[in-house]
Structure formats: structure tokens, C-alpha cells
Amino acid sequence: MNNKCRLSLLLALTFAVAACDDTKDKNYTGMGGDNGSLPGGSDTVNPGDASSGIPPGPRGNFNPDNADYQTLASDTVYFDFDKSTIAGSERGKLEAVSEWLKANPGSSLFLAGHADKRGTPEYNRALGERRALAVREYLVGLGLPAASLYTNSYGSDRPAVDGDTEEAYAKNRRVEVGVIAQKP
């Protein structure tokens, strides 16, 4: 190998190494540590106003991902497309939920609102929240204490069923009723 060849090879290698620094999808470096929270939140519940409905309650001292969705699985409330009003066909389920909590006063309920994927993500998150709040309001109307009813919205991020059929969408527009094994 003559000197010219060696120089070319060296240059090629130099560039290859330099180029590697910028290769796609390399160097995944994640977040540094969390820096805690600033004062942008509180558990003080606003009394609300007439136009906004009943505001959500404070968050519970439990991990929402540990809610038991099996016990009351048959009482999942389904919604019409783009709607958060509770259809007449779904009201019997909420009466059953109400009876169950009255018979199990050591528990609380976690109302998880969901939307199908035919909306944009943020709109779906708001729609799921309105569905969860609508179920909470209905249950309060049946005599359950608001403090025992927690809510959350997952938008379209946790579908019950995958797929692009009307049947799949209908199963994803829902509020699941989770059981939390502790008093509020």
C-alpha cells in the first residue's frame, strides 16, 4: 500500500468515525433526574359553577393502574360517537354499580373514561374526561358520596379492542368502573 492509498484510507476512516456520531437512531440518552414539582397544582377542590358541571375530586392516595376492573366489568358504560351523555340503555348498569358500592362500603370506585381513535389525541382526552365526570355525576345523583368516586381520562390511548371497525370503536367509547380496595 503506497502512501497515497494510506492517506485516503485514513481520511475515509476519519470521516466514517465522525459520521457515526450523527447516525440515525443512535445515542439514546434519556432524561436526567426529575426535579420535583412546582406549585402548579393543589388538592383544593373548586366549588365549580353551573356551566361546568361537578368538578373532579382530589386524586386518591393509590396507584390508578392498580384499580380492579374485573369485579364490575359487566357494568362498563358505553357511549355514542362523540357524546358524553349517558344513554338510557346504560343507566341500569350504574344502578347496579351504586348498589354494589353501598354493599361494599370499604371500597372506592375509579371511573376511567376512554374514547375511540376517530378523534385527535387531545380532543379524545377531553372527551374521556367528560364521560368519566358524567358517570360520576350520575352516581352522585343515585346517592353515592362524591368523595368515594375518583375519575381519570385515558383518551384513545388505552383501547379495549384494537381495530378499525365500527364494532371496535363502539367497545372503546366507554367508562370502565374500577374498584379500589380502600375507603376515600
Add this chain to the structure above:
Amino acid sequence: MNLFPTLLRPAFLVLTLLFLGAQARGQVEVSVSTVPRVGVSISGSMGAGVTEIVSADLKRTGMMAPVGGGSGDYLASGDASESGVTGRLVNKKSGAEVFNQTFTGRGRLAAHQFADAITQAVTGLPGFASSKLAFIASATGSKELYQADMDGYNVREVTHDGTISASPCLSRDGTKLAYTSYKSGYPDVYLIDLASGTRTRIAFFPGINTGPSFSPDGSLIALTLSKDGNPEIYTMSTDGTSLTRITRTRGAETSPSWSPTGDRLVYSSDDRGSPQLFISSASSVSDMDHLVTGNSYCTKPDWSPDGKSIAFTTRIGGQFQIGVFDVASRTAQLITTAGGQDPAWTRDSRHLVYANNGHLHLLDTVSRQSLPIEMNVSGCGEPTVSR
């Protein structure tokens, strides 16, 4: 010359000759078809790589045609080494040097800065090659936050939380990211300082805290909170103080975006049934100005940096498309036909980054040409671009 299909090349040549002829007679006559040709030829130890990056950046704008070094209406030359890029642009018709400057960005950034300077000089519009991109991707099975360059290089997975991350917003200067995370179990808004990597939770009221949007000066965030009942728009300082309510309706308000002057917000509201776009004052609850687009489903608005246009997602026949609302004439038109959602303006107020079927694309709203932003990451959505 890959900008035009083979059959159109003779037409392009004729137009170019007409254009040059008009110039020679001292007339100013610019046609869309006659994109300036820019010869790119950069020497030095990194010259070949930088020539490639700059050429790709110029081509990506759709407003210039990169050509070999010897030809073209302009010549971009210079020297590139590990220590940076010195770039020079000459107008070959007049022979005048347009600029000669040093670009000091690290790695590929210096080449992108050179491309942006060429874009500004040749087209009069700010280049976006040096902008940063952030987005959500579900490649790992959960929705995580990612960063990348505008050309799809330097992809970085920012979060590894195994929960739902959503709705990122880069500050205009690209130094901060605000986004929604279910890390606590509930949707809260977090602020990431990208230089230090620190993450701070700034909104965690009862209910949902989501959809943050930085004000133009970066001091405020507009967002959706449901703490008072149904989801409404609020603004707050990035330090978590000075919470101000902006909407009060029976519907749900989402996806706020600031006017470039910072005095107004555009957002989506379904107070009248289906989601529609509205503009309100950014300082208090005020009248809502309904933007009539002719479409029953309009969400996720993004106000352009020049203030003239509002891009949004609409749904037609079960498919998402992107529309642009012209603020002055109060008319809207669709600018995609093959699907698209979550548009985000680049700093030239002409191009949009958007998502379609898990991939990100760059759309020229004038030519309607769309290019994929190629990344080896699946399930991409909700792009945001620094300005």
C-alpha cells in the same frame, strides 16, 4: 435534477430560459416553476458530507434546486472541517458575494445553519433546517417523547417512562419542552429543560392537565385543565404560578395555540356540538370568535409565526386531513388529500410538519408537495417544531 418528473424537464428548461431572458431585460418576473438553482461545492476534510447535507436541506424546501458546483444561479462554496463550516454564497448572474460567514453549530448543525443562510438569501424566507423536532412515538410499546433534527437525523428518545406521554410543545427557541405525562398515574404537564435534562411537574390539579403550548416569549403556558368541571383553557406561568382562566363553556376546550403577538389564543371547542375552532383573548374569559371552516370536525390548531394562517386537523369521510384557515379573509381550505393530522408550522410560515399513519411528513403549503421525514421509529405523531 430530481425535482421534476423527466417529462417536465424540457418545460422547466424553457421556463428557466424565459426567466433568465426576463432578468436580462431588467424585468422582475418570478414564476413558481423557476426555482433558483444553487450549486453546492464545499471543500475541506468534511466538505463532501457538508455538501450532501446542505444540498438535501435546500432541496427539502422545494424552493431551490441544488445542482453540481459548476452550474446554477448561485454558488455555495466554503470549507468544512471538525472545527466548523465557513460558507460563502455568490450570485452568479451579478457576480456579487451575498455572504461569507462562519457557522459554529456542533456536528451537522453547522451545515444546517449554512443551508438556512442560503435559504434566507435566495428566497427571502427563514430556513428551517436548523430547527429541532419533537414528537411522540409508540415504537417501544408505550408512548414516549422523542427529539430529532428536521432531516430525521439525531433521533433521541427523551423519556423512558413506560406510561403515556402526549402533546409535546417545544419553546420557540428550542431550549424547553412541555408535554403531558401519565407518570403520576394521571395526566399532568411537565417541563423539560433540554440543556440540563431536568424535568419538573408544573400542572397537576385534580382532573386532566394536558395540551401545553408555550407563549411566543416562552414565559407562559396555555393548557387544558378540568379542575373546575369540564375541560377548559387556562394560562399559567412556567413556574406554576399565575393561573388564569380563559374559557367558560358547557363544552370541552383543547389544544390552545398562541398568536405570534401573544395576545390571543386559538383552540378547539365542542360547546356547539362538534369541535370547532375559536379565538379568544389570552388574558381573561372573553367572547369566543368562531372560525367558520365549513367542516364539522376541527381540532388541534397551530397559529403560524407570521400570524396570517391557522393550520388545523379536520375529519372528512372518516379520514383526517389538514386545513389552513386564512386569518385575513376568514376562509379555510384543505391542503392534504391523502390524510394528515397534528400540523405544526415551521419558522417560514410556509411549511408544516404533520403526522399520517404513524409517520411524520413535511408539507409545502404553497406547492402542496409532501415529503416523508425518514426516521427508523414507528408509531410517530403529535410533532412540534422549534422556531
